[in-house]
Every structure is written in structure tokens, then in C-alpha cells.
Amino acid sequence: MARTILNFLVVLVAILGGFYQLYLRPTLAKFGLGRIVENIGNKDACIAVPELSACEKIVLHQPTGLVYLACSTPQSRIHWTPTMGRLNATGASRTDYVATYDPKTSRITRLNVANFATQSRGLSLHGMDVVPSSSNPNDLLIYLINHRAPLGNVLASKVGADSVIELFKTTVGGSTMTHIRTFQDESVIITPNDLVGSPDGKSFYFTNDHGARVGLKRELEMLGYAATSVGYCHVDEGCKFAIKNMHGNNGIAQAPNGTFYVANALWGGLTILEPQADKSLVITDYVKTDRGMDNLSVDSAGHVWAAGFPNALILAFQHFSDPTIPCPSNALRFSINTGPNVFYGEKYKVDKVFEDDGTFALGITSVVHDAERKLLFLDGVTAPSLIVCKL
Ligand SMILES: *[C@@H]1O[C@H](CO)[C@@H](O)[C@H](O)[C@H]1NC(C)=O
Ligand SMILES: *[C@@H]1O[C@H](CO)[C@@H](O)[C@H](O)[C@H]1NC(C)=O
Ligand SMILES: CC(=O)N[C@H]1CO[C@H](CO)[C@@H](O)[C@@H]1O
Numbered sequence: 001m002a003r004t005i006l007n008f009l010v011v012l013v014a015i016l017g018g019f020y021q022l023y024l025r026p027t028l029a030k031f032g033l034g035r036i037v038e039n040i041g042n043k044d045a046c047i048a049v050p051e052l053s054a055c056e057k058i059v060l061h062q063p064t065g066l067v068y069l070a071c072s073t074p075q076s077r078i079h080w081t082p083t084m085g086r087l088n089a090t091g092a093s094r095t096d097y098v099a100t101y102d103p104k105t106s107r108i109t110r111l112n113v114a115n116f117a118t119q120s121r122g123l124s125l126h127g128m129d130v131v132p133s134s135s136n137p138n139d140l141l142i143y144l145i146n147h148r149a150p151l152g153n154v155l156a157s158k159v160g161a162d163s164v165i166e167l168f169k170t171t172v173g174g175s176t177m178t179h180i181r182t183f184q185d186e187s188v189i190i191t192p193n194d195l196v197g198s199p200d201g202k203s204f205y206f207t208n209d210h211g212a213r214v215g216l217k218r219e220l221e222m223l224g225y226a227a228t229s230v231g232y233c234h235v236d237e238g239c240k241f242a243i244k245n246m247h248g249n250n251g252i253a254q255a256p257n258g259t260f261y262v263a264n265a266l267w268g269g270l271t272i273l274e275p276q277a278d279k280s281l282v283i284t285d286y287v288k289t290d291r292g293m294d295n296l297s298v299d300s301a302g303h304v305w306a307a308g309f310p311n312a313l314i315l316a317f318q319h320f321s322d323p324t325i326p327c328p329s330n331a332l333r334f335s336i337n338t339g340p341n342v343f344y345g346e347k348y349k350v351d352k353v354f355e356d357d358g359t360f361a362l363g364i365t366s367v368v369h370d371a372e373r374k375l376l377f378l379d380g381v382t383a384p385s386l387i388v389c390k391l
Contacts, residue, residue: 040330040355041376045390048360051108052099052386055379057194058368059130061140062300064172065103065373070128070144072096074363074382078322080124081381082147082161083193083209085218089149089156094122098142098168098177103375103388109175113168116179121148123166127194127206127251133169134199142168142177143197143204160213163192165233167201181235188231188239194296196254203234205242205281207249207262221248222266230262232279243281246271251296251366253304261304263296270296270304270334270348287334287348301371304334307364307380308352324384329364330355331376354378354389361387 054077055069072093079091098111113123126145133139147161164184168177180201183189191213195206210218211227221227228249233239248266255261260273260281268289273281289308297305308330331354337347354367354376364387365380378387 039357041353041389041391046360047388048385049101049106049108049388050385052101052379053384054382055099055386056126056366056381057128058297058366058377058379058386059128060297060299060368060370060377061130061132061172062370062372063137065370065375066173067101067103067368067370067377068128068130068140068142069099069101069379069386070096070125071099072125072381074384076124077382080147080161082163082191082213083126085214087156087160087214092124092147092149094124094149096123096125098125098128098144100173101377101386101388103370103373103377111170111175111177114176114178121151124148124161127192129195129197129204131197131199132172133201138172140170140172141180141197141199141201142170143195144168145192145195145206146182158214160191163189165189165192165195165204165206167197169201183233183235183239185231185233185239188233188241190229192231193249194251196252196260202236203232203279205230205232205252205254205260205275207231207252209248209250209265224267230260230273230281234279240279242275242279243273243283251306253296253298255298255302255304261296261298263306268308270306285347287350289332289350297366297368299369299371302335303369303371305367305369306332306334307367307378308332327362328356328358329361329378329380331364331367331378333369353391 054074055071057070059068076093079088100109124147129143131141133141144166146166147163150159150162164182167180170177190208191210193207193209195204197204208229226245226247228246229244230242232242248264249262250265251263253261262271270287272285274284333351333353335349337349363380363383364378368377374391376389376391
């Protein structure tokens with residue numbers, strides 16, 4: 001009997017050892033275990049703007065150099081960040097806001113909200129897109145993910161957030177945003193994270209960062225369960241899934257020629273997709289990275305930028321509970337590889353343009369590059385300030 005148990009234990013240890021070596025170790029390494037964090041492009045070349053903390057998403061208006069930010073408070077994020085399973089609706093800020101920052105004058109403008117009928121349910125922001133309107137480029141359409149608390153006597157921790165997409169309109173440099181409509185779809189808009197809006201104000205693509213609002217299955221996604229998706233909504237046609245069964249979907253961005261990029265926040269990697277006539281998406285390529293990442297943007301030079309997570313473990317298990325705990329951050333740039341190793345199949349080059357151990361830049365989840373003015377903007381869910389760096 002003892003012998004059998006011993007054999008069993010030996011086999012078990014061997015299996016677990018193999019599991020650790022083959023599976024868990026590379027996963028933990030991607031999450032940041034044992035990674036040495038460098039200092040690249042940080043400090044001297046940068047300034048911090050503490051008035052703009054906890055801004056989850058940054059969008060650049062290229063012609064003017066103005067940046068639009070979707071902001072909250074670090075305190076609210078501790079209680080209410082549905083993507084991280086933080087679902088304490090009482091602790092959520094319902095007065096999150098969109099601000100503009102002008103790097104030329106350092107002027108910050110918090111946009112006033114007008115015509116927002118469902119105002120009582122407030123704004124709890126996350127992903128955003130700001131798109132010049134096709135009918136007048138001086139008008140900007142602001143698409144916002146709004147994680148509302150569920151209505152009635154139900155606990156958000158039981159049913160999740162009642163998330164919708166809000167569409168507002170503003171003018172370039174204006175100080176008011178006027179509500180146009182709310183997009184709602186219980187079965188397709190599940191756990192919206194980030195989005196790409198159309199210039200006619202009628203449709204958008206968005207990522208669902210989980211397969212379900214709540215429940216144990218969400219935890220399996222950390223281990224590779226592919227349950228995230230991209231959805232598509234049109235004001236006249238409703239919502240549908242553009243692609244399902246992807247892993248770790250988070251930030252989404254679109255190049256001017258229509259190509260989509262989606263970041264895997266858990267295991268890393270950039271997926272490249274092409275839209276089809278029926279609005280579905282087809283995967284055409286994938287670029288590996290050594291870390292999870294988030295909140296993509298495409299600059300005017302065609303480079304894709306991402307906030308990398310040098311250490312997702314500290315981010316998820318320490319910094320998100322207490323945003324004062326430093327957590328390293330960095331910015332990655334993806335470009336078409338023109339170097340000699342193209343030959344070996346490396347179509348894309350991944351450069352680390354900014355890295356900080358967390359003493360200066362922490363909680364960074366969104367990175368935007370102004371290629372014309374050579375400025376890099378960094379902010380994030382729980383970041384204490386906006387960081388602006390000269391490149
Ligand atoms: C939820 O948030 C409220 C308000 O901040 C706080 O008083 C309460 O302790 C929080 N509940 C939990 C379970 O964290
Ligand atoms: C779209 O542009 C990107 C670079 O900005 C390029 O990598 C991609 O191949 C282009 N896609 C198509 C379908 O031409
Ligand atoms: C749109 C957006 O901001 N997406 C993600 C940015 O990063 C944080 C941190 O992981 C995510 O929680 C957001 O979902």
C-alpha cells in the first residue's frame with residue numbers, strides 16, 4: 001500500500017514538474033516572474049501630470065495634437081473594475097469623465113456632459129475611441145464603454161456589470177460632449193473592454209475581455225481557455241460576434257487601411273485581423289511577445305503601440321488592490337521588419353521604447369504616440385498621473 005502511494009507520489013511529482021517546466025514556468029515568465037526591469041526613455045525626458053490619474057484610455061487627435069483621456073479615480077478602480085472581477089458597485093465612481101490635454105500649453109479640460117438622459121446611471125469609464133466625423137471633421141464622435149451597475153435588487157458581484165456603449169459628440173477642442181445614443185445588447189456586449197468606432201456614428205467593433213460577466217470559468221482564461229471575442233454593433237442591424245474563441249482579448253485598434261489589431265493581455269501577442277464584407281473578422285497573422293499587453297494604438301507612421309506588462313503578477317495581485325504599490329510599466333512598438341531576419345520569418349519587429357520599474361511610471365495600461373510631434377503619452381487604470389515623454 002505504502003509502496004503504491006509512494007509510486008503515485010513520484011509520478012505525481014514528475015507530472016507536476018513537467019507541467020511546471022513546460023507550461024507553468026513559461027506562463028509565469030510571461031506574467032513577469034524573474035524578469036529584470038530596465039530603465040528606458042523614462043525620467044529626464046518625461047513629465048507627470050497628476051491631475052489626470054486613472055485614465056484608462058488615451059486617444060490622440062493627430063491634426064491638433066490634443067489627447068483625449070477617459071478617466072476615473074484610482075480609489076474607484078479598486079472597487080469597480082469589471083475586467084478584473086472587481087464588482088463592488090457601492091464603491092464605484094459614477095462621475096468618470098473625458099478630458100482633453102494639450103501638450104503645448106499643458107491645459108486640461110474636463111468635458112461637461114449634455115443631454116445624457118440616463119444620467120442617473122452615470123458614467124463608469126473604460127475603453128474609448130474618438131473619431132473625426134465623416135460629415136464634418138471638426139465634429140468628433142466619442143465612443144465610450146460604460147460599466148453601469150445592474151438595476152434592481154441584484155448584486156453586481158452575482159450578475160456582473162450592466163455594460164453598454166455610449167456615443168457622444170463634441171467639437172475639436174470643445175468643452176462639452178453631447179449624448180447621442182446608448183448601444184445595449186445583453187448577449188453580445190458582455191464584458192466590453194476597448195473599441196474602434198466608425199466615422200458615421202453608426203457602428204463599432206469592440207473586444208469582450210472575458211467570455212462571461214462572472215463565474216469560475218473566467219479564472220480558466222488565465223490558463224489558456226479561449227473565450228474572449230470581438231463584437232460588432234450597428235445602430236440599424238444590432239450586435240453580433242465578429243469573431244469568437246480568442247484568448248485574452250483586450251485593446252483593439254484599426255489601421256487606416258482597415259486592418260485590425262487585438263492585444264492578448266494575458267499571454268501576450270498581437271493578433272492581426274481583416275474585416276470581411278459581412279463585418280466578421282478573420283485572423284491573418286500573429287506576432288508573439290514575451291509579455292501580456294494592452295490598449296493598442298496605431299500612430300500616423302503606421303506603427304502599433306502597446307502598453308506592455310513587465311510584471312502582470314504585481315499589477316494584478318498587488319497594484320490593483322493598492323495603487324500606491326509600484327508596478328513596472330513599459331511601451332512596446334511594433335513595426336514591419338525591414339532587417340535581415342525578415343528572411344527567417346520575423347515579419348514584425350517589437351521594440352521596447354519605454355520601461356520604468358514603477359518608481360516614476362506605474363499602473364500604465366495605455367500608450368499613445370504622436371509621431372509628428374515626437375511625444376509619447378502613458379496613463380492607465382490605476383496610474384497616479386499621465387506621463388508625457390519626448391522621444
Ligand atoms: C464597497 O465599497 C464601499 C464604498 O467604498 C465600501 O464601504 C465597502 O467596504 C466596499 N465593500 C467591499 C466588500 O469591499
Ligand atoms: C494595412 O497597413 C498595415 C501597416 O500600417 C500593413 O501591415 C497591412 O499589411 C495593411 N493591410 C492590408 C490589407 O493592406
Ligand atoms: C480599453 C482599455 O483601457 N483596456 C484595458 C487597459 O488595461 C487595463 C489593465 O489590464 C485593462 O483592465 C483594460 O481593460
